[in-house]
Amino acid sequence: MKCLKCNSKLKGKYTKKFCNRSCATSYNNSLFPKRKPENKCATCSSLINSRRKYCSLECKPQGQDMTLKEAIYVKHHKSSAFALVRARARALSKRWEMISCEECNYSTHVEIAHLKSISEFSEDTLLSKINARENLRALCPNHHWELDHPKQKEIKS
Numbered sequence: 001m002k003c004l005k006c007n008s009k010l011k012g013k014y015t016k017k018f019c020n021r022s023c024a025t026s027y028n029n030s031l032f033p034k035r036k037p038e039n040k041c042a043t044c045s046s047l048i049n050s051r052r053k054y055c056s057l058e059c060k061p062q063g064q065d066m067t068l069k070e071a072i073y074v075k076h077h078k079s080s081a082f083a084l085v086r087a088r089a090r091a092l093s094k095r096w097e098m099i100s101c102e103e104c105n106y107s108t109h110v111e112i113a114h115l116k117s118i119s120e121f122s123e124d125t126l127l128s129k130i131n132a133r134e135n136l137r138a139l140c141p142n143h144h145w146e147l148d149h150p151k152q153k154e155i156k157s
Contacts, residue, residue, distance in 0.1 A: 005023035067126055082118045
């Protein structure tokens with residue numbers, strides 16, 4: 001027998017239709033949604049739940065570039081907008097397979113660092129320029145700290 005949701009082979013004597021609880025839940029929720037769709041997808045106009053803007057990843061526009069000013073949230077502090085810039089930098093680093101520290105090759109935990117700080121860019125700079133490959137480095141937490149605190153490093157030497 002196969003799972004009704006993911007078509008994987010069922011294991012164990014207690015499973016009847018699904019391989020796990022997650023598959024059962026997503027399958028049943030698609031058949032019997034708790035809320036009725038109220039809004040329309042911004043791209044294809046199909047009915048969707050009120051919390052969403054697009055019906056699927058295929059409808060969501062990819063790679064829209066914006067300026068830093070457009071990314072800054074009106075209601076929050078300027079630094080909270082930088083979270084969007086950092087999230088896009090992490091996504092790009094995965095695409096570019098930046099998986100180990102460029103200084104020591106440590107790969108258990110890698111952080112993405114901006115060589116030129118986000119706050120140093122003007123508000124009319126595109127996010128694609130801020131997150132350009134030349135401005136990003138994959139670093140372990142220690143080397144990232146050393147990059148962000150160059151004067152602290154000089155004092156200890």
